[in-house]
Amino acid sequence: MTTAAELFALQRTDLAFDSNVARLAEVEAQLGETEELTSARERVDQCREEVREIQARKKELDFQAEEARGKAAEIEGKLYGGTMKNPKELEDFQADLTSLRGQLGKREDALLEAMLELEEGEVALKEAERALAEIETSWKAEQVVLGETQATLKQEIAELEAKRLDQIEGMDRVALSLYGILRERRQGTAVAVVERGLCQGCRITLPMSILQQARAGVGLVQCVSCERILLVN
Ligand SMILES: [Zn+2]
Incomplete structure (x- = not known):
């Protein structure tokens, strides 16, 4: 099973990659x-x-x-x-x-x-x-x-x-595909951290049931508003 934490780590790599590619284009233009x-x-x-x-x-x-x-x-x-x-x-x-x-x-x-x-x-x-x-x-x-x-x-x-x-390597195909779709839809961030009950992707207060599911870590749980995969620390 692929966890939100694993996808969040992947997202960190992908965001760094995106920013380096953008910087490289700027440098090459100069x-x-x-x-x-x-x-x-x-x-x-x-x-x-x-x-x-x-x-x-x-x-x-x-x-x-x-x-x-x-x-x-x-x-x-x-x-x-x-x-x-x-x-x-x-x-x-x-x-x-x-x-x-x-x-x-x-x-x-x-x-x-x-x-x-x-x-x-x-x-x-x-x-x-x-x-x-x-x-x-x-x-x-x-x-x-x-x-x-x-x-x-x-x-x-x-x-x-x-x-x-x-x-x-070894990541769940369905999870990866969801991650890819969300990254495209949400300006590169498919995974959002939850802090004090708030989705840091869209700043909405999450329903208790969603928070409990996300905390349990059984399968991927998405934000009810922005649909990002939620990561509870
Ligand atoms: Zn959200």
Whole structure:
């Protein structure tokens, strides 16, 4: 015959098993990359891309400014070289030079702007890299702890499974099936302890006849309200 005490011991194993399985699922959900880590990495990539873009723009502006400077020097050479006699030609060259200097001024302004942007971009990149390194360090430490917890939980689950097999060996089939049905219906607790005449499963005061039957320990006695198997200590 299977007693309420035996089923209560089985329930303890099953509840521990359930809670470990739930904890394992939580732990496993936290294993792997976090959103915080991914977004910190994306931020670094984004900053790096911005710096690259500014550097390319600066290089192009450098080239254009150099080109304008070269052209201006060429015209100046012709203008002040003393070889040019035609006043109309002189006037045209003077106009070209003025326009080139204007262009050069604009390019140099743009270049200065780009240099400032580059400086800012590099500061932002360093900041993003520092933040990523910090997040990575604590993430790695967390993953180690999670990995250890996962291993411990798996070990405990395996031990509880073995214990359960031991416990159900020789148990009455009908009793086990009732236990299973009640566990499903009553959030995992099929057996309730009776304390001072109260069913601890549903807090109802039990009729004297039921209490006497449960105390006698002859067969399984169920609560009249919640139907749980009663265990009188
Ligand atoms: Zn009850």
